[in-house]
Amino acid sequence: MESRKKGSELNSKKTEVMVISRKQESPKCDIFINKVKLKQTEKFKYLGTIISNDDKTNREISARTAQAKINFQKMKTILTNKYISIETRKRALQCYIEPVLMYGCEAWTISKQIQNKLEATEMWFLRRMLQIP
Structure with missing residues (x-):
């Protein structure tokens, strides 16, 4: 991982993933980082x-x-x-x-x-x- 070489770390416990879709129900998205599945969320606060x-x-x-x-x-x-x-x-x-x-x-x-x-x-x-x- 190039980011790790530069000193950047990703905290998989704090990281969430969101799928944006026009469909009534959001598709499931399984993303893993360091063998840890990221939580999928429907909304979050940014800035x-x-x-x-x-x-x-x-x-x-x-x-x-x-x-x-x-x-x-x-x-x-x-x-x-x-x-x-x-x-x-x-x-x-x-x-x-x-x-x-x-x-x-x-x-x-x-x-x-x-x-x-x-x-x-x-x-x-x-x-x-x-x-x-």
Whole structure:
């Protein structure tokens, strides 16, 4: 193994394999390293983005939405403060919350349903920012 000569090691206990397929059920894939069979997975997190074998972005968008709402709650005292102008609060929302929601969006496959979900999330932020029930 050329990589071993260079000092690179692969931990077969931590390494997983994922088959990406358009079929309903993923094909089985048996890959062995040092006589150890690698575990096959349906999804994993890479650089903060969930990658799934069915190429659906629903899980990723749900995770991003949840994280953005958590961040909104952490900044709630600023974002809902009536003594801070609405423009400043909107700018804070754009700077601190939207990047969390939209991280990795360049690779998303957007359907009408997902677009509606993102718009609903935006409205959720604005209603709470303006303290509208």
